[in-house]
Amino acid sequence: MATAERKTKSTPFLHTLFGPPPAPGVEVVERYSRPVRILHWVNAVAWVVLFVTGWFFFVDQFGGAAQGGASGVLHRIAAVVMVGWALLYFLGSPKAAIKGMLEALKWGKDDIGWLKAAVPYYFFGQDESMPPQEHMNTGQKLWWLVTLGAGALMIVTGGLMWFGGDAISGEGFVWSALLHDIGFIILFSFAMLHIFLSMHPKMSGIFWSMWSGMVSARYAASHHKKWYDRIKK
Amino acid sequence: MADKAILYDATKCTACRGCQVACKQWNDLPAEETTNRGTYENPPDLSANTWLKMVFHEVGSPPNLKWVFTRRACMHCTDAGCVEVCPTGALYHNDLGFVGYDRAKCSGCGYCVEACPFDVPRYSGNVITGVREANKCTLCQDRITNDMLPACVKTCPPGALKYGDRATLLAEAKQRVAEIGGKAMVYGEKEVGGTHVIYVLDDEPSVYGLPAEPKVSGAVTAWQDVLHPIGWGVAAITVLGLGLNYVIAKRKIKVESEGK
Numbered sequence A: 001m002a003t004a005e006r007k008t009k010s011t012p013f014l015h016t017l018f019g020p021p022p023a024p025g026v027e028v029v030e031r032y033s034r035p036v037r038i039l040h041w042v043n044a045v046a047w048v049v050l051f052v053t054g055w056f057f058f059v060d061q062f063g064g065a066a067q068g069g070a071s072g073v074l075h076r077i078a079a080v081v082m083v084g085w086a087l088l089y090f091l092g093s094p095k096a097a098i099k100g101m102l103e104a105l106k107w108g109k110d111d112i113g114w115l116k117a118a119v120p121y122y123f124f125g126q127d128e129s130m131p132p133q134e135h136m137n138t139g140q141k142l143w144w145l146v147t148l149g150a151g152a153l154m155i156v157t158g159g160l161m162w163f164g165g166d167a168i169s170g171e172g173f174v175w176s177a178l179l180h181d182i183g184f185i186i187l188f189s190f191a192m193l194h195i196f197l198s199m200h201p202k203m204s205g206i207f208w209s210m211w212s213g214m215v216s217a218r219y220a221a222s223h224h225k226k227w228y229d230r231i232k233k
Numbered sequence B: 001m002a003d004k005a006i007l008y009d010a011t012k013c014t015a016c017r018g019c020q021v022a023c024k025q026w027n028d029l030p031a032e033e034t035t036n037r038g039t040y041e042n043p044p045d046l047s048a049n050t051w052l053k054m055v056f057h058e059v060g061s062p063p064n065l066k067w068v069f070t071r072r073a074c075m076h077c078t079d080a081g082c083v084e085v086c087p088t089g090a091l092y093h094n095d096l097g098f099v100g101y102d103r104a105k106c107s108g109c110g111y112c113v114e115a116c117p118f119d120v121p122r123y124s125g126n127v128i129t130g131v132r133e134a135n136k137c138t139l140c141q142d143r144i145t146n147d148m149l150p151a152c153v154k155t156c157p158p159g160a161l162k163y164g165d166r167a168t169l170l171a172e173a174k175q176r177v178a179e180i181g182g183k184a185m186v187y188g189e190k191e192v193g194g195t196h197v198i199y200v201l202d203d204e205p206s207v208y209g210l211p212a213e214p215k216v217s218g219a220v221t222a223w224q225d226v227l228h229p230i231g232w233g234v235a236a237i238t239v240l241g242l243g244l245n246y247v248i249a250k251r252k253i254k255v256e257s258e259g260k
Helices: A012-018 A036-059 A060-066 A070-092 A094-103 A109-124 A140-165 A168-198 A206-210 A217-223 A227-233 B018-027 B081-085 B113-114 B151-155 B165-182 B218-253
Strands: A028-030 A215-218 B006-007 B052-061 B066-072 B091-093 B100-101 B122-125 B132-135 B161-165 B185-187 B197-201
Touching: A012 A206, A028 A217, A036 A060, A036 A070, A036 A168, A036 A206, A060 A070, A070 A109, A070 A140, A094 A140, A140 A168, A168 B113, A168 B218, A206 A215, A215 A217, A217 A227, A217 B006, B006 B165, B006 B218, B018 B122, B018 B151, B052 B151, B081 B091, B081 B113, B081 B218, B151 B161, B161 B165, B165 B185, B165 B197
Parallel strands: B006 B197
Antiparallel strands: A028 A215, B006 B161, B052 B066, B091 B100, B122 B132, B185 B197
8 A cells, every 4th residue: 555655845835725635644545647647737738828828819808918929829839739748648558548538428327416416515515415436526527528528629620720721611710710719618617617626625635636646545435435445455 | 080982983994903003012012923824814812912903704705795893802891800800909990981900910810811701801921830910901091091092092094993981982983873874883882881992883793703792701790799798608607606616615614634
């Protein structure tokens, strides 16, 4: 059994924001492998760049920031980084990548149970009616599905606007832009939720699992019981 | 201020293309090297360096062949698709009614190129890197705001181009159409909210290669006028919902922590 390694020099501010990481000596289990964590953070940085530069084009009030064209160039670079890195990850370990994507598609009665129990659970911390969850809980599955679905939409519509040229008419371009911005709205609200949940009192400390890869055994057992029981066998 | 306009009388035009040259000369636009395609028309299309181009159409067959000419440049629409989609305000409506263009503000997004019902704006630059810039006729905003005629109007030998108050020119166009009779018509009075380049044609618009009913695409309206408020609404609901959750959860949920 591994114990927590405190490699990162985290500031107290981050502890306040996300809850402290597992203290030394506390029993921990590995939740995210290093390639997954790198994928996550490369994605996160590219996402922020894409989001901010895209915002300049979408929201007229901030259009001034797009003047001169630097944001358009940054948007393209970030898109290439995001898609390119995901592709590298996929090619590096196709099995793990496919397994990860399939995780989000496996739905059972405990997922229906999660949907029913989510509001009292996340508002009032009532866990009595919350069914045991897998490595990915239902909320994470939903987020994963939104990311994959809207991400595909962004790649297709963005690709059409970028490389479509004369092959797509003006009408095709405008429709792509419309769908691209619908994807933007969806991804904006779900990403806000995603970031917010890392600071939610019910999930205190989970942020650090995407940092060091480790989560306390107690957290794993209380939040992802089916997964925890499986890896403890 | 009263709207200004250009009146183009196709029945007076000789297709000398003096306007094309004057436009290039005044706006400092370089010539383009082209090849002989067996037509007097040249260059083949509008471009970032060709804001005005005369288009030739052969209608019918000998001995009843008609050769008709059209002026192809920004129409300076009232309901301008390009102004609607431009995110940076580089394209805007001037006090005189025409569509002004502030090159320094252009982001190179290319939205205007796609949203124009007349397929007029063009960009120069690199499509792959996105370092590019749109361009189109500005109605010589630098000249007309200094009491000079637009370069194309100034040079037109047969007087097919006129510049002045839109209302006056419109009345003149109608009078001219009455004189010509037959299929003659005014184009641009009501199209896309009224254009600031008005045409006198002596046949259907399609004969001149002009769209019979130019319209800004419904997708542009949905994108700009419907989706934007929806976006703000969704963002507001998201922020309020998360804020509400935070306030309640913070009070109701005791943090379980393994940390120190």
